[in-house]
Amino acid sequence: MISTVIDQSLGIEYPIFQGGMAWVADASLAAGVSNAGGLGLIAAMNSNGEQLRAEIKKCRELTDKPFGVNIMLMSPFADEVADVVIEEGVKVVTTGAGNPGKYMEKWLAAGIKVIPVVPSTALARRMEKLGAFAVIAEGGESGGHVGELTTMALVPQVVDAVSIPVIAAGGIADGRQLAAAFMLGAVGVQVGTRFLVAKECTIAQEYKDKVLKAKDIDSVVTGKRLGHPVRSIKNAFTREYQKAEYDRSAVSDEELEKKAVGVLRIAAREGDVKNGCVLAGQVAGMIDKEQTSREIITEMFSQAEEVLNGATKWVK
Numbered sequence: 001m002i003s004t005v006i007d008q009s010l011g012i013e014y015p016i017f018q019g020g021m022a023w024v025a026d027a028s029l030a031a032g033v034s035n036a037g038g039l040g041l042i043a044a045m046n047s048n049g050e051q052l053r054a055e056i057k058k059c060r061e062l063t064d065k066p067f068g069v070n071i072m073l074m075s076p077f078a079d080e081v082a083d084v085v086i087e088e089g090v091k092v093v094t095t096g097a098g099n100p101g102k103y104m105e106k107w108l109a110a111g112i113k114v115i116p117v118v119p120s121t122a123l124a125r126r127m128e129k130l131g132a133f134a135v136i137a138e139g140g141e142s143g144g145h146v147g148e149l150t151t152m153a154l155v156p157q158v159v160d161a162v163s164i165p166v167i168a169a170g171g172i173a174d175g176r177q178l179a180a181a182f183m184l185g186a187v188g189v190q191v192g193t194r195f196l197v198a199k200e201c202t203i204a205q206e207y208k209d210k211v212l213k214a215k216d217i218d219s220v221v222t223g224k225r226l227g228h229p230v231r232s233i234k235n236a237f238t239r240e241y242q243k244a245e246y247d248r249s250a251v252s253d254e255e256l257e258k259k260a261v262g263v264l265r266i267a268a269r270e271g272d273v274k275n276g277c278v279l280a281g282q283v284a285g286m287i288d289k290e291q292t293s294r295e296i297i298t299e300m301f302s303q304a305e306e307v308l309n310g311a312t313k314w315v316k
């Protein structure tokens with residue numbers, strides 16, 4: 001059994017979070033992961049306050065286990081969903097794509113455990129000072145909005161920089177990577193891409209198929225020019241966007257911005273995996289079967305135990 005401060009303090013069975021994936025992580029997936037012993041998270045990214053409230057209610061109907069809400073700080077609804085998590089008595093909030101500083105005081109006053117995603121030691125330290133319960137150190141192997149550093153380089157530096165627990169994210173899809181995260185000093189992991197193909201994940205089958213078929217080098221980062229680098233699986237959208245991105249004289253920033261409007265939704269919800277943006281991490285190439293959240297979690301942890309138990313074989 002692998003048990004740390006993360007599962008013990010959150011009342012879950014395994015120290016694993018499901019990533020708060022925009023347009024993906026709804027009540028069905030969050031409840032699936034929570035029922036399997038991890039921490040499921042509802043992504044508030046694409047919801048206004050009332051939509052999030054409804055999703056939280058649905059999640060409570062599907063599970064009596066702890067779950068959380070992820071707030072994407074670039075969302076136009078960030079202010080209102082920040083209040084809804086308090087009103088609804090959500091116990092754990094993770095944040096992404098920004099600094100949640102302005103919400104920390106009221107979240108902490110409401111007894112919420114705040115666990116921000118950080119791409120650097122500087123933000124990790126700031127979050128610790130503001131009262132974060134833990135931080136998620138997410139490397140650029142991950143899908144979606146990415147920082148500069150890799151998981152291998154970022155996690156140990158964040159572990160050294162703060163005294164609060166560190167959860168590793170980015171590039172973790174199997175038990176070997178889970179074990180490696182522990183070796184880097186993390187006490188938990190967050191997994192996104194592998195849960196895209198979970199049975200409880202309600203995205204379009206075309207999106208799941210794109211992940212299942214992906215090879216190691218099939219992901220690409222777009223959006224650097226506008227300061228929002230995003231990793232997704234190569235397709236007609238990324239080819240067209242990249243062409244526009246590199247041609248500054250022909251395509252203005254406004255035009256470029258327009259090209260990305262609605263692309264997450266049409267991929268995840270309409271199954272348009274040609275014109276939509278299929279967010280996924282570099283580990284997509286390792287994922288070749290659909291499984292229940294329970295199968296994913298138990299398989300990852302039993303493999304990690306085996307790897308960790310065998311690790312001393314190298315020590316002479």
Ligand code: TUI
Pocket residue numbers: 022045072074095096097098099117118119123138143144145146147228230279
């Ligand atoms: O947030 C994510 N992944 C995401 S968000 C998203 S939706 C979207 N994102 C960008 C453009 C369009 C749509 C899809 N995937 N992961 C967590 C994460 N947070 N990764 C990196 C960061 C991060 C970056 C900078 C966190 C804080 C930060 O702070 C900068 C500052 O303000 O100090």
